[in-house]
Amino acid sequence: MTSTESAPGALCAFAVMAKAPRIGEVKTRLAPPLTAAQAAMLSRSFLKDIAGNFLAAAETAPIHGYVAYSPAGSEDLFRALLPPEIRLLPPRRAGLGYSLLHAAEDLLAAGYAAACLVNADSPTLPTAALIAAATALRACGDRVVLGPANDGGYYLIGMKRPHKRLFEEIDWSTERVFAQTLDRAAEIGLEATILPPWYDVDDAAALGQLRRELLGEGARGGAAAGGYRAPHTAAFLRRLAAEASDDRGRAAGAAR
Numbered sequence: 001m002t003s004t005e006s007a008p009g010a011l012c013a014f015a016v017m018a019k020a021p022r023i024g025e026v027k028t029r030l031a032p033p034l035t036a037a038q039a040a041m042l043s044r045s046f047l048k049d050i051a052g053n054f055l056a057a058a059e060t061a062p063i064h065g066y067v068a069y070s071p072a073g074s075e076d077l078f079r080a081l082l083p084p085e086i087r088l089l090p091p092r093r094a095g096l097g098y099s100l101l102h103a104a105e106d107l108l109a110a111g112y113a114a115a116c117l118v119n120a121d122s123p124t125l126p127t128a129a130l131i132a133a134a135t136a137l138r139a140c141g142d143r144v145v146l147g148p149a150n151d152g153g154y155y156l157i158g159m160k161r162p163h164k165r166l167f168e169e170i171d172w173s174t175e176r177v178f179a180q181t182l183d184r185a186a187e188i189g190l191e192a193t194i195l196p197p198w199y200d201v202d203d204a205a206a207l208g209q210l211r212r213e214l215l216g217e218g219a220r221g222g223a224a225a226g227g228y229r230a231p232h233t234a235a236f237l238r239r240l241a242a243e244a245s246d247d248r249g250r251a252a253g254a255a256r
Contacts, residue, residue, distance in 0.1 A: 012114040012134040012158075013107040014057070015066035015089055016050045017099060019043075019120070020074035021081075029203050034240075042236060044081055046201070049123040049230040051086045056228070057130035058085075068103040068117070070094065097167040105162040113137070116145065116158035121200035124213055124227035125155060129195050133158045136193040144185050146178065147195040153177040155198050163188060198227075211237055 021043035024036045031039045054065030068089040092102040107115035114137035133145045147156035152175025165184050185192045201210050214234040
């Protein structure tokens with residue numbers, strides 16, 4: 001199933017903003033320490049887990065899940081990765097600001113009461129944060145919901161109307177994104193609801209944090225930190241750890 005479908009007005013659409021997880025085109029800041037192929041596989045694991053997180057949230061809140069994908073023509077790749085309950089939203093124009101605005105416009109035009117756009121870098125984002133965003137957007141009055149990321153960006157933006165100003169004059173991919181978005185909301189008199197902060201996995205330090213969260217001593221798939229258990233990501237990281245251990249063993253044997 002692709003594109004938007006007729007949707008009862010009480011529902012909130014959640015869309016993860018995702019590039020096709022092709023080798024050399026995604027998670028490039030993680031290669032190294034990963035190879036380009038491993039980085040692409042990690043991206044695929046993230047997408048599977050974020051889709052699973054949407055479905056988990058939908059058990060409690062009135063949510064439909066989407067992937068707002070790019071580039072055009074890559075829908076078959078996404079369809080092969082995702083459960084059938086997750087819909088696909090095609091792109092209209094390249095560029096993060098345009099992609100976010102257009103995704104919000106298209107979802108709201110399809111009849112959803114609200115739209116939340118989520119990044120593709122936070123596989124352990126607590127399900128509770130998704131539910132909180134949907135709940136906030138059901139309250140009376142227009143508003144924006146923002147989930148601040150630890151790097152100064154945001155992992156989620158939700159709205160009832162496609163306010164173009166929220167995406168204008170933003171220094172994308174910098175530590176100023178969250179603060180500037182709040183400024184834009186204030187300019188147009190839009191109430192802002194702020195969710196608890198979470199982290200993006202887009203560099204080696206954040207990858208280490210993810211490993212500790214999912215694989216560290218006493219960790220139960222992110223449960224210790226309140227995060228989503230991210231089973232696909234956890235399984236991939238365990239495979240990487242096992243391969244690294246085997247490589248070290250072979251190297252030690254060769255050195256004897």
